[in-house]
Every structure is written in C-alpha cells, then in structure tokens.
Amino acid sequence: MHFAFTDEQAMIAETVRGFFAEHATSARTRKAMAGDGVDRALWASFCTELGLSGVAILEDAGGAGLGLVELAIVAEAAGAQVAALPLLGHVMASQALAVGGGDRQVLGELIAGDTIAAYAHRADLSASGDTLNGTIEFVAHGGIADCFVVTTNDAAWLVAADAPGLTVTPLTTMDQTRPYARLTLNGVAGERLSDPAAAISAAHNAGFVVLAAEALGGAQACLDRTVGYSLERVQFGRPIGSFQAYKHRLADMMVEIEQARSAVYWAACAIDESSDEAALAVHAAKSFAADTFFRCAGDMIQLHGGIGFTWEHDAHLFFKRARAIQTLLGEGAWHREQIAAMVFGDAA
C-alpha cells in the first residue's frame, strides 16, 4: 500500500506538465477552436516526441507498457491546459484494438500519430453480421478521425472514415476543443474485433479515467489561475484574495479537488490492480471529478468578475470543457445510479 507517485511516475508527471504548459498555449488552442478543433502539430509532437501516446498499451502491442495511473497523469496534464487534442477517442480506440484483438498495424499507426481514431458507441446500433446501419451522435473529434472503433453492447468493429456508406457530419459544438460529429452508417462494412467484451470494457474504463483525469487537471488549473488572479486584482483597496468569503470559496474548491484527486488515482489503480472495487471506482471518479471541474470552472468565472465571462479570457474554455465532460460517457446521475445499484445489490 503506497498511494503516492513512484519516482518514475513523478518524472512522467513533471515531463507531461511541462510539455503541455509549453505547447498547448491559449493561442494555439484558440487557433484550433476556430478551425476543426484539433491542434495537429501538438498531437504529432505528443505522439512522436513524448512517446506517451501508447502509455497504457502493452509493450508487445507497441505501447509503453505502463498503466492507467500513467495514462491519468497524461490526461490530467492535458486537461490542465484544455489542450485541443483527440486524446479521448485515441485512448478508447487504441485500448479496444489492443485488448480486443484488433488490427495491430492500425494500432501502430495510432500510437505513431499517423492515424487518428475516434470511438463511437451505440448500444442498439443495428448490425446484421458485420454490416452496420444507423446513426451515432456526439462522436468526440469524429470530424477529423481517420478511423472509428464502433461498438454496441456486445460487439466491436474497426471502420475506416472513408468506408462506403459512412457519412460523417461535424457539428458546431459548445466545447470547441473537442467538437462532436454525427456518424450515419448506411450498410457500412466493419472489421470485427475478436474479443468485443474485453475491447469495450478496456475502452470504457480508459475513457472514464481519461475524462476524470482531464477534469482533475482542469479543476486544479481553475483553482490555480483564480488564486493567482485574486492576489493581483485589487478592489476596495485590497487584493480580492484577502476577502474572507473569496478565500473560503477557493478553499471549498480545494476540498473538492483533493477528493477528485483521490478518486482519479484510486480508479486508475483499481483497474491496474484488477481490484474488485474497480467498477465502483470508475463510476465514482467520472461523476465526482466531472462535477468538481464544473463547479470550479463556474467559480472561476464568478471569482474573476466581468472579465471571467469574456471570450478573450480562458475561463470559458474550462467551463465548456467541464460541461462536456459531465455529459460524455454518461451523466453524473447515471453513474451514481450504477453505484446505488451496487450498494443496494439491485438494479432499479
């Protein structure tokens, strides 16, 4: 039992924080927002220079052979900068391919950054054999993906973006750093993964952890930036950070964030260690961290006063990202209902 980073983990954390702080600047992110929502150069350096695009993929599948703890460290750092990257879809798709018996060559291309994947799930998508029909909404970074891992509750396929019968419609999205697309599948041929249960489970667990960790990083950034502002900004002749009500609100943010931090790394560890707490932990982490982020981002706006609701200030990037994380991969109430069912031993 040692619930703190190892030296290696601390080093990874330092490296990725430095990487995103240096490269995922507000200016670059805003440029991506005005375009198709992805900073391609940043993604390329993330995959090639940092070598962490396959962080939680087994080495024999071309990854770094680390775990979800290290993945969470990466996602936390990316979230702290609201980086405009296709990280979520990449992680979910590559996890599915790696453990679900997917195409190793495609997996290699994903890790190398040559190919960008998105993940698209619909429980009741119509499939006759490997021919897919139907619509999948809200596919994160779907508009720029080269391929998709498409799943139902019990099957998974790899689908190329240019597959006949597939229409990808990019949508104007509130969080411009992770725009959604609608997939319309009209007799699309998918390449079936041999172990769909493993693929779906690995993809979703990794997705929950990525979102929770992004939320943690985002929430901490909201707190840090607001603390910084509060020490500079003078009102009524005093730094606003000297007003007790302001201090207490920042303290409340920290109380939530510290819990979110426990939640994220508990969930990542629980999966890495195949703990029987893993299912509970991912639902807890996803819902708690998302709510924490939303609250902190809302507080960031409020505590910045007028400047906080301008387009020019970064607060809205965090705020919109937080909202998106709340609804991606299941809303908070749904996750809590899963936990209630475990606690009560039922499924209401």
Added chain:
Amino acid sequence: MHFAFTDEQAMIAETVRGFFAEHATSARTRKAMAGDGVDRALWASFCTELGLSGVAILEDAGGAGLGLVELAIVAEAAGAQVAALPLLGHVMASQALAVGGGDRQVLGELIAGDTIAAYAHRADLSASGDTLNGTIEFVAHGGIADCFVVTTNDAAWLVAADAPGLTVTPLTTMDQTRPYARLTLNGVAGERLSDPAAAISAAHNAGFVVLAAEALGGAQACLDRTVGYSLERVQFGRPIGSFQAYKHRLADMMVEIEQARSAVYWAACAIDESSDEAALAVHAAKSFAADTFFRCAGDMIQLHGGIGFTWEHDAHLFFKRARAIQTLLGEGAWHREQIAAMVFGDAA
C-alpha cells in the same frame, strides 16, 4: 393588488409577537418539554385573552371571521418562540369541524380553550360505516388531546379521546415542543362530519399554512438571534459578525427567509381569495419554508460554535422543530412532486 399588511393585520402582528415574546419564554417552553409537551397556561391565555384561537373561523361558527393571512400571522409569531402549544392540531381540527358540518358545541369549546383537539389522518384507515379500526402514527400533541378529528381521503369523524376502543400512546419525540402519539383504534365509534371533502381540504390547507408560517417565524428568529450573537461574541479580537464569510452566511439566510415570507403570505392570500394558484401555493410554501427553517436552524448551531450544540442553548429547539416541520404533512420531495405534476400536467 396590495401585497403588504393592512393596518389591522399589522396591529394583529404586533400584538401576537408581543404576546408570545412575553409569555412563551425559553424557561416555560423547557418546563413543557420536560413534561407532556404543552404549556397549558399559555394555551389558556392564547384562547381567552388574545381571542385569536378561532382567527380563521367564520363568525357565525364562533370564530373571529378573519382569514388564513391572519392565521399565518399568529403561527409565525408562535413559531418565532418555538411555543409548546397544540396549535397545529387545534387549527386543523377546528377548520374541519367549522366547514365540514361538525359539532358546533365542540367547536366552541375548542375556541374557548376548554377542549384540546388533535388531527389524525390516515388515507387507508379501515372504516366500516362509522366504526374505525387501525393505527395512526405521529399524531401531533395526540397525547394531551381531549378529542380527535380523524380523516381518511374521503371521510372525517370526530372521536373523543376516551372513546371505547381508542388507545393513545404518547411517544418520546425529538421535537419535545410537539410530541407525537400513536392512536390505536379498535372498533372506535366516530361522529361523522357531513361534508368530509370540505373538512379535509380546509384542515390540510390550514395545516400547510400553519406549518409554513411557524417555519418562517422560526427561521427569522434563528437569523435574528444569530445576528445578535455575532455582534457580541468576539473571536480573534473582532466581533465574529465582522468576518465576511460569517456575514455572507447570514445574508444567505436572509435571502431564503425573504422568499419564505413571500411564499407563506402568497399561500395564505391565495386560499383566502380562492385563487386558482392556491394548490400550487400551499405546496410551495410548506416545502420552501420548511427547508428554509431547517437550513437557518442548522446555520444557527454552526454559527454559534460550541455553545450552539448544547442543551442549554435554545438553538436545538429551533433545529428540532424545523426537522419536525419538514416531515409533518408531507416531506418536501412529495410537495415538489405535486408541483411538478401540475407543471407537466401529469401525475408521475
């Protein structure tokens, strides 16, 4: 449209506030709490000296011929002192008798304070004709009542406390100023009221208004007493009321209380004026005022620090009364569900 007290109403308010402040002292209330939960001398002077025990009963039925606004004024003042009085049962029972065709002599005795009534409702109480069987829980001040108005959803009876077959079991109750009793009816003969629909509706509307108004008075007392304490108590070399976080919490209490005040008098007016908003208003007033009171009483304890959770301090009287009001006559979630059904035009 004039949503402020008339001169007459303002005079009544001043009178009842003075009456309860003078007589319903902490010492007298605590004496009642240690006994059977009623200050009989106070009730006697309320009925005989003040002449407001029939405030919202028509004059030809022996009342003062005023409305629920005036009743709310009385209940607000009683609630501000957490007076140990059988007001709730008295009002509900006497309203039921007055408009439901009940025994006028008994009604006269109730208003005169010679007889104390309680109100006992159970939707599915077993009745064959006028013979009643079953158990009714949580009858407020049931242990000291001389008679009961017993109702189901569509019938109402007057039952004497010494009726054969009736067992009244007083219960140790968290709010010692309004202890509950269990009624066990074993072939009890009731005296049927001729207009049960009118009786039940009048009783419940009056009950909702009494509880909401008590809650308003209690919440305002919590705020007033805490403000007073905050100006006296010095910590860290300053009156604690000068700390901004403390000030803001008191301000938040006031924001809630002002809304509760609007709610209580809106509901009372809406019933008095037979407005089509009346049903919505009573559910809003009961749930909102009860929650406001609970929050303010909890804050009162918190903002008093250590002394606030001692038996010796009055904060717990308010706190326990607030909790009791939350659950009496339907919990907040139930009232809000009634409102949702009105808004959506359904009944989920």
Added chain:
Amino acid sequence: MKLGFTPAEEDFRKEAADWLAGQMAGEFADIKGITKLTERPERRKEWEQQLAAHGWSCIGWPKEWGGRDASLAEQVIFAEEYARAGVPGRINHIGVELAGPTILTFGTDEQKAKFLPGIAAGTTIWCQGFSEPNAGSDLASVRTKARLDGDEWVVDGQKIWTSLAHVSDWIFVVTRSEEGSKGPKGLTFVMMDLAQPGIEVRGIKQINGDAEFNETFFDGARTAADNIIGAPGGGWKVAMGLLAFERGVSTLGQQMGFRNELDEIVAAAKANGAARDPLIRQRIAKAEIGLRLMRYGAMRMLSNTDHSRPDGAALTYKIQWASWRRALGELAMDVLGQTGEVTDGPAYEWGILPNLFLYSRADTIYGGTNQIQRNLIAERALGLPREPRGDL
C-alpha cells in the same frame, strides 16, 4: 393584503394585451419573440417609437412628460402583458428605467425638458458608464476624470460593461471631478452625447459568442457644463438613487422572460422524456417555486410604503433572481443532455436554452456580483460591521 386585481385593472389588462397582440401579429410581427438584446436594434427603435406614439412607452411617468400616471397595479399588469405577448425587451431600458427616473428625481426643470421627451419618444437611446476595468464592483474606485474647461466638461478615461453602448445615443458617466479625491467623494454624474470624436466604443465578445457589452474610451470627450445631474462632486448620491430604480416594475417584465425560458425547458423535457425523471421533476418544481416567489417578492417590494427601514425583499432581489437563473441554465442543459451542446450550422450561435446556460453566468456578476450583494444585505439589512477598505 390582497393579490387579486380590480375589474377596472382587469379591463386595463385586456386593453394592453389586445393592443400588444395586435402589434405583434401585425406591423411588428417580424420582431416578435426576439430574446437577444443585440438583435435588430434599428427595427426595435422603430417599435419603441410606436409604443410612444400610442402612449405605452413610459406609463408610470407623469402625463406632463409623456407618461400616463399609471398606478402600480397598472404598471405591473403592463409589464406582464408586454412580456407575455412576446415583445422584445426595451432596447432603451436604461433610458426608460434608469436615466429617465433619475432625471425626474434629481434633474432641473431645464434638464427634464431637454432629455425626457427624447426618452419617452424612443428617439434617444441611453446607456450607462459605471464600471471601470479596475473598479468592477467598486464605484468608489472610479478613475475616469472630468474637469470643467470653460463651459464644458472634458472627460478622460475608460468605462467597461457599457451594455448596448454601440446602439446608444447618450451615456451617463460617473466621473471623478475632484483631483486627489478618494472613495465616494468628488464624483460627478455627467451626461454625454456618444456621437463625438472623443468617445470610442469597442464591443466585448462574451462566452456565448454574442457582444452585448462594450468598452467605452473617453479621450477629451466633451459635454456642456450643465449636463450633470446633481452638484459637481455630488455624484455618489445620484448614483445610489439610480441603483434603487433598478428594482422597480421592470423586474416583473424580466420575470416574464424567465417564464418563457422555464416553459421552453418544460416543453423540452416533455419532448425528450426527461419529464419522467424524478430528479428533473424535483428541479423543475424548485424552479417553478423560485419563479413564483420572485413574482411575489417583487409584489411585496412594490407594495411596500414603509421606507423607514431597509426593504428585505428589495435588498435580496438581485441575488435571488441571478442565482435562480444561473441554476435554470444548468437545469436546461441537464434536460437537453448532449443535444444542448451542439448547434446547427457553422456559426457559434446558440438557441434560447444553451444561450441561457452560457449567458446566465454573467447574471451573478454584472450589476453587483453575488458577493457584493451579500455584503450589502449583511451591512444594510442586518447591521453587521462594514468590510474594511484597504486604502481608506
């Protein structure tokens, strides 16, 4: 205490409702239902002139100045019917609800004659310059300078959050007119024509993609010496009086806008099944309760004639509605789910509910943040000690 209206008042309601409905079905059908403050300003000026032409522009003002001397009940009724008819909010609301009443209360007869007719007629649109980049919620820290140069005031400085300045004709500006003065002393309340080279207005884009607010720069801007309200150096008192007008009848019209938003949410919940979710039902009920309590709080505020003590309903109103509406925005998004996070077309422009979600984050900030409101309540209503200023 009485909530109902008299038959005569109900007749007035019908008259107003009929006229407004006729306009929104006829000549001005093209602006019905507009909710964004920045949409179609020129056409809305025409509408406000139409209101004036039919005597509906400033009904609570004295007849002498273009009003109707309408009773409180009539003003309440008109505000409700105005919003119920789907008429867009007044683009000149600063003129009608703030500048006009301020001039009526504090202005000279000459100033009344000069400014009130243009406001009543809808020909002169006003905006206000209170906040500054370093004095967001802190009027006493104003730095914009005014000095008397012969028979003109010359103003230099910068204001921010000047809502609708880009469509306005005149602005009233709180300035520091006594060099070296601090805090509430030495402030002067200056009225200026915006159409002059010394004033530049730049839009501020908000998080919803819209730009209702502006920065307004003053560089040797000029106005006649008698275009000040109150005495030179006496601006604080005027500004405080003006803020009180913000809590008038107009709140009821604002609430009808909230009603429309809540109705949209209810309709969306019915359409997508969220109406069956017990958690959503509780929140809808709370929103409904809150809106009703806002209405009756406003009624209490308007009925209150005892000005000898702080009015609790009035002092708590701003934080109440702002917090309520921010929560409403979150409820709207939770009802919509991810559908609320996407919009048709390439432009970053949002429908009523997502826009509510984004815009309402500003509600708890402008016009005095929630934090400032709590200070005011604690100090003015509860008598708690004032916050110490760092520099005073």
Added chain:
Amino acid sequence: MKLGFTPAEEDFRKEAADWLAGQMAGEFADIKGITKLTERPERRKEWEQQLAAHGWSCIGWPKEWGGRDASLAEQVIFAEEYARAGVPGRINHIGVELAGPTILTFGTDEQKAKFLPGIAAGTTIWCQGFSEPNAGSDLASVRTKARLDGDEWVVDGQKIWTSLAHVSDWIFVVTRSEEGSKGPKGLTFVMMDLAQPGIEVRGIKQINGDAEFNETFFDGARTAADNIIGAPGGGWKVAMGLLAFERGVSTLGQQMGFRNELDEIVAAAKANGAARDPLIRQRIAKAEIGLRLMRYGAMRMLSNTDHSRPDGAALTYKIQWASWRRALGELAMDVLGQTGEVTDGPAYEWGILPNLFLYSRADTIYGGTNQIQRNLIAERALGLPREPRGDL
C-alpha cells in the same frame, strides 16, 4: 502507486481480525457495538488494558514504549479491523493518539518514562484542555493562567469542550504563563492530574441528550514544575504539533465507524422501501463515494513523505469528513422519515441514526469549525492573505 497489501500484510490482517473477533465473541462480548463515547467507561478501560496485555494497544509506537513498531500498512489494517469487529472506540484516544505522540516527539526521557507506560497499558486516561469559553476556535486567545510557585505550576481558569474529562485521569492544558502576553506567545503546555481539589469537571449536556463534553474549572490547581511539555512559553509550537497528530492512522478507524452508520442507513432504506426512491439512491451513492474518497484521501495523506509543502489531502480532511457526516445524518433522517423522530421509552435517548443526525451537528464545530478549516486551507495551502486580527 499501489493500493493492495502484501501477503504478509494480509496475514497480519487475519491475525488481528481473528484476535479481535475472538474477544468480541468472548470475554468482551458485552461491549461489542457500543458507539456512544460515554457508554460503560469502566468496562471499556478494562478492554483497553486487555488490548495492552496482548500488545495491541499502541502498535505504531516504538517497542521500547509498549508498541510494535508497526508499519504504516499494518496500522491501517489494524484500525480497519478494529472497527470492522464492532469494537468500541478507544476511550483513551486522546492519550493514545494525541498525548502519547506529543510526549514521544517533544517530551524528555524522564517524561516518556513517567507517562507513556500508563497510556500504553490503558491505566491512565487522558483528556485535553484547549478551548475556553471565549476562545472556542482561537487558541491564541487562551486566558487560563499558569504561574510557577516554587516547584509547582499553579493553574487558574476555565476550559470547555474537554471531551471525556469526567472519566479521565490526566489532562493536558494550554495555559498563559506569561502575564500580559498576547496571542501565540507566552503559552505553556501543562500536564495535570485531574484528581485534585483544585479541578472541578461539570458535564455539558448536548442536543442529543448525552453529555460527552465538559467544562473544567481550575482554581489553584497544581502540578509539578517539570510536568510541562516544551519550554515555558513555548506551548504554541507543541500545540500545533499535536494538532497534526489528529490526522493520523486513527482517521481510518473513524471511517470504519462511518461505514457502520452508512450500512445502517442502507439497511433501513431496504427495509422501508426508501431504497426504491431515486432521490435517496443518488444521495446514498454520493455518501458511498464520499466515504471511499475519505479512505483514499487518508491513504494519500499517510503515504505522503514530501513534507516540504502543505499536504492538500491532510489540510482538507477535517472539513471533508465533518461535512460528509453531517450530510449523512440528514440522509439518515430522510430515509427514516418520521419514524426517526420518535423513540421507545420515556427517556430522551436515541438510536444510532437519529443520534448521528443530532450529534453530527457538532462535527463541523469541534476541533476547528468548518470556517476555521477554510481559513487554514486558504492561508496555508493556497497562500492567500491572513485574516486580520482585531487586537494584534
């Protein structure tokens, strides 16, 4: 980063669990499941002596002083198993978790020899005297006086909230030993035998009807000159160090008590149908999440070896658990409904859940109110300006 335990640690868990279960099924079955701190103190002293006799009293202490030099993981495991077995909380928890560690850290060898054996053996029960009637959360305002009179300290004054003083043998008292000193200076940390005529203990009845807390009056109370920890006037440093011990392994045992409470609520909800209410289900899930996060927060706190910066998990722990438990009390009552508001028999004595509801209102007050906790977090962890004191 690793959450699991080693096989050796799991063996240790089994050993501890078996021994505890045996005791609770055997000789000490009569105290199993007691949750109130005030219940059956004499019998519980016997139990703590039994713990000591079998080497389970202070397992984290050095072997030299009656401990086992247990590793962090072993301490975690023992705390969890202790509570899981339904063993009542340590009546001497002040001695074992605060006084003992303070003496171990700051005491002289003579003091260690004099005091530690009694604590380890469970024969000397300790309580603490920090708060005063006018210095609830403000240790720097302490007024209780100590003066050296020959070879004895003489103490006069009053302490309040001295938990379990009525069953304790010794008390440690923060006193003001330098006349005229202010704030954190001039404080001395004095240890005193309670059994003397100069000390009187009076119970304070709480809102749940129980009396765990006391007022303790000192009137010429005496103790030997060397019964002070640290230097005369150096009590502040010792007191601050002692407060840090409050966030140790014992938190995990405390959490197991919370687990029992939550389990009771879940059982009640299943029994009365509240488990089918979606609103209750959400709150149960939140409570479950909060409790787990408390556990992993404690694990982070205990695993943290970087003491160069403020430990976020540690600084936020008190407000986290206190707020969580207060909410749990409200949840308990909402699950029970009116049934929770009545109790059998004539005495005002409550079952575990209603008692939780009432008692937990104190959790956010004692040991530093939530307000004080927020100040500490803001100032120590976030580096925000300190609150100005009125008199310093």
